[in-house]
Amino acid sequence: MVGWLLASAAAVCISTTYAQPSPKVQARISAAIAAAQASNSTNIDYTAFVNPFIGTDHTYYGDVCPGASVPFGMVKFTTDFTGYAPAGYNSDPSQKARGISPLHDSGTGSSLGTYGNFEVMPLLCPSGFHTCTTTLEARERYRKNDSDDASPGYFSLTLDNDIKIEATSTRRAGLERFTFPKGSKPYFVLDLANDLPASFAGGSLDIDPVQGRITLGGQYGSSFGPGSYHYQVFACYDLLNGGTQKLSEYGIWTGDKYGLDAKGLGQTHLNLSQNLIGGTPYQSGALFSYEGNPEEVILRVGISFVSANQACANAEEEIGKSSFNETLKASKALWQEKLSKIEIDVVHTPHNVTEMLYSSLYRASLTPNNATLETQGAFANTTSFYFDSLYCSWDTFRTFYPFMTLHSPVEFAQIVDNYIDGWRKLGWMPECRANNLPGWTQGGSSGDNIVAQFAVNYHNEARALGIDLNELYAALVTDGQVNPPEWNTLGRQVNVYKQFSYVPFAVLDTGSTGRQTREGSRTVEYAFEDFGIRQVAQVLGKTDDVAYYTNRSYWYRNVWDATVKSDGYQGFMQKRLPNGTFYYTDPANCSPKDTRSNPECSLQEDNQSGFYESSSWEYSWYAPHDTGYLVELMGGNTTFTNRLDHFFEEGYYQAGNEPSFQTPIGYHYVNQPWRSVDRVRDVVINNFNIETEGLPGNDDQAAMATLLSFHLLGLYPVPSTTHYLIVSPFTPKYTIHNSYLNTSTTVTVTNYSPASVAYPIPNGVPAYVKNVTINGRPAKSRCYIDFYDTFKVGGEIEIVVTEDKTYDCGGPVPESLSMGGFARAR
Numbered sequence: 001m002v003g004w005l006l007a008s009a010a011a012v013c014i015s016t017t018y019a020q021p022s023p024k025v026q027a028r029i030s031a032a033i034a035a036a037q038a039s040n041s042t043n044i045d046y047t048a049f050v051n052p053f054i055g056t057d058h059t060y061y062g063d064v065c066p067g068a069s070v071p072f073g074m075v076k077f078t079t080d081f082t083g084y085a086p087a088g089y090n091s092d093p094s095q096k097a098r099g100i101s102p103l104h105d106s107g108t109g110s111s112l113g114t115y116g117n118f119e120v121m122p123l124l125c126p127s128g129f130h131t132c133t134t135t136l137e138a139r140e141r142y143r144k145n146d147s148d149d150a151s152p153g154y155f156s157l158t159l160d161n162d163i164k165i166e167a168t169s170t171r172r173a174g175l176e177r178f179t180f181p182k183g184s185k186p187y188f189v190l191d192l193a194n195d196l197p198a199s200f201a202g203g204s205l206d207i208d209p210v211q212g213r214i215t216l217g218g219q220y221g222s223s224f225g226p227g228s229y230h231y232q233v234f235a236c237y238d239l240l241n242g243g244t245q246k247l248s249e250y251g252i253w254t255g256d257k258y259g260l261d262a263k264g265l266g267q268t269h270l271n272l273s274q275n276l277i278g279g280t281p282y283q284s285g286a287l288f289s290y291e292g293n294p295e296e297v298i299l300r301v302g303i304s305f306v307s308a309n310q311a312c313a314n315a316e317e318e319i320g321k322s323s324f325n326e327t328l329k330a331s332k333a334l335w336q337e338k339l340s341k342i343e344i345d346v347v348h349t350p351h352n353v354t355e356m357l358y359s360s361l362y363r364a365s366l367t368p369n370n371a372t373l374e375t376q377g378a379f380a381n382t383t384s385f386y387f388d389s390l391y392c393s394w395d396t397f398r399t400f401y402p403f404m405t406l407h408s409p410v411e412f413a414q415i416v417d418n419y420i421d422g423w424r425k426l427g428w429m430p431e432c433r434a435n436n437l438p439g440w441t442q443g444g445s446s447g448d449n450i451v452a453q454f455a456v457n458y459h460n461e462a463r464a465l466g467i468d469l470n471e472l473y474a475a476l477v478t479d480g481q482v483n484p485p486e487w488n489t490l491g492r493q494v495n496v497y498k499q500f501s502y503v504p505f506a507v508l509d510t511g512s513t514g515r516q517t518r519e520g521s522r523t524v525e526y527a528f529e530d531f532g533i534r535q536v537a538q539v540l541g542k543t544d545d546v547a548y549y550t551n552r553s554y555w556y557r558n559v560w561d562a563t564v565k566s567d568g569y570q571g572f573m574q575k576r577l578p579n580g581t582f583y584y585t586d587p588a589n590c591s592p593k594d595t596r597s598n599p600e601c602s603l604q605e606d607n608q609s610g611f612y613e614s615s616s617w618e619y620s621w622y623a624p625h626d627t628g629y630l631v632e633l634m635g636g637n638t639t640f641t642n643r644l645d646h647f648f649e650e651g652y653y654q655a656g657n658e659p660s661f662q663t664p665i666g667y668h669y670v671n672q673p674w675r676s677v678d679r680v681r682d683v684v685i686n687n688f689n690i691e692t693e694g695l696p697g698n699d700d701q702a703a704m705a706t707l708l709s710f711h712l713l714g715l716y717p718v719p720s721t722t723h724y725l726i727v728s729p730f731t732p733k734y735t736i737h738n739s740y741l742n743t744s745t746t747v748t749v750t751n752y753s754p755a756s757v758a759y760p761i762p763n764g765v766p767a768y769v770k771n772v773t774i775n776g777r778p779a780k781s782r783c784y785i786d787f788y789d790t791f792k793v794g795g796e797i798e799i800v801v802t803e804d805k806t807y808d809c810g811g812p813v814p815e816s817l818s819m820g821g822f823a824r825a826r
Contacts, residue, residue: 107699113196153331656697
């Protein structure tokens, strides 16, 4: 486990079990934070505080990509490894490098891996072209210990044969730099067929030796969607570095794992269809070398989802003749602009908090991938913004987009435009998008809550930001009313939901197809999605629709079985038959306390628990818009509090699981926010740190990164509303800048002590909220604030903390719909 040393602001998080992939990375970050503290300067390089390797472990599987990227970049250059590596990279030193490739997702849990197309592996071939190890297994190599390095816009490592690999990037292109041992002849294998999920379905490759260019591309399969779906992608590799490098040998190769290892020296074309007989893809690619034994070789890479010609044009446009260092400098500047949207008091903040926060802010701008002008299929030639890797809305609506609301409405509006365009092109807004393809639905149409989050917070600015709210609302209503014929990838099973006022188990559905599992969790998620529609109807003054969707947002209650008991507590969410009878499943099923052998709890057809990746113990807390009514369902304040304590203390809580995100702050709703402060300290201290194992599970497209960011800033959002719950910041002061609104909001924590960043919080240490003032006026509650009163207008928020644990909200508890909450649009 991790030891937190917090006796002073210079404290760092030290692991007694695990190690970073490179100690120099941590040493560099610690030195940068110490230097910033010593200088007390306002001119701070926030990129120096970022550790891209947090969550790249092989223990808890954060699945983070540490590759070179710009904010929301379409490309992320990193080395791919053997073993379990959905993001390509894996910090496990027992795994071998396959090559460096330009396309990856970050923080996704697809066991197949995602992208990893067009791997380049540098080689030493002392006996010449025909002896080079081109096939995947033959070319794999270990890396040198402690050689992995990364920072915003940069990635590198050194192979065990002393070849160093480096990369930097733009949005759709990048530079790969290789340093070879002195006197050796550089060879390279460029792979056409071996992507991470082994999904190659045909493609082609061409070598132009005069121009020094290789173009290639093909069809590949989804990493989190139907196997019958394929996407196209193309690459353009410029090999001559503006004429400073000269090719020696070049040709093509094919191979397999069973003896095929054929090379064609001087041949320049491959055209391979899908191997219909099955098995692993037919391996193929290019092989080339350089004259003069140069120690350094630079490859320029362009990527496109449209054509090989556009891939070349992207490299010309975005990199042109820029050097590696010039490209890296430009990338770093983009990251500095993004990271400086939140500025903390570095001098008085513990080192580990600074590093965790800025590393989280970094990951919160890695995805989704901005692929605007790179569209295909139904989206070809769209005039809207286009983002790949939305994968998945169920993960991101809770924290990712409420966090973006605070500081980046322009990018938020672009992504909302993309959601609406999904409705225009496919009939429903996307739930998941992986590899430019519809991915599996998890909870319903969670994109509803994302676009609702934008609408309720930026409806006055929507048109200027390029969003038509009436069109946005039409897309929402389609999700809420129109049943797709197949709802595994788009929309909801809304026909039976409307018929029964819940999603029934074992229902006869004669009009649509989908995996009829997760009935309990789908019901409560559908109800919250309906709340999102209700919120936008309220903004637009649609009174009848407000009443209709308000009623539907209460339908989560229809799967509450008041008779079910577990651990002495009564009343749990359960799946329910069409005749109204509840179908009992143990509330502990699919929890960490599940005693069954190898239970199925995800999208499998034999997931019989009624819930998705969660237990009834977990989902029974889930009504973010109506938690006050849950308090009544569970028997009142005392029982609710005891049951919430039990949930954590008995191990039902899962820090890495999205339905659990709000539960640590549940005490706010029974007017005991001090308990929320303690619980959030518990969650952060025991589940997050600055090591590779620093996340309690998948980063889930930065859902985890933004959850941690909120915790460290002492806030938590209620999605699809303008409300942020107040907890207790881990830093004494921070400012959030919103350049579009031209506002800055500074939060100051009076009486802050770095000793409070601990669990349990030591006696006598101030951490509990005594007073909150907004621009000099007392807040109406110590438990929540409104975006419109604070971050939208800017100014000063003061949070006075005390050692007194018994404080309450000092005003109203956070709002619940059935108790008159959310009664008007702001």
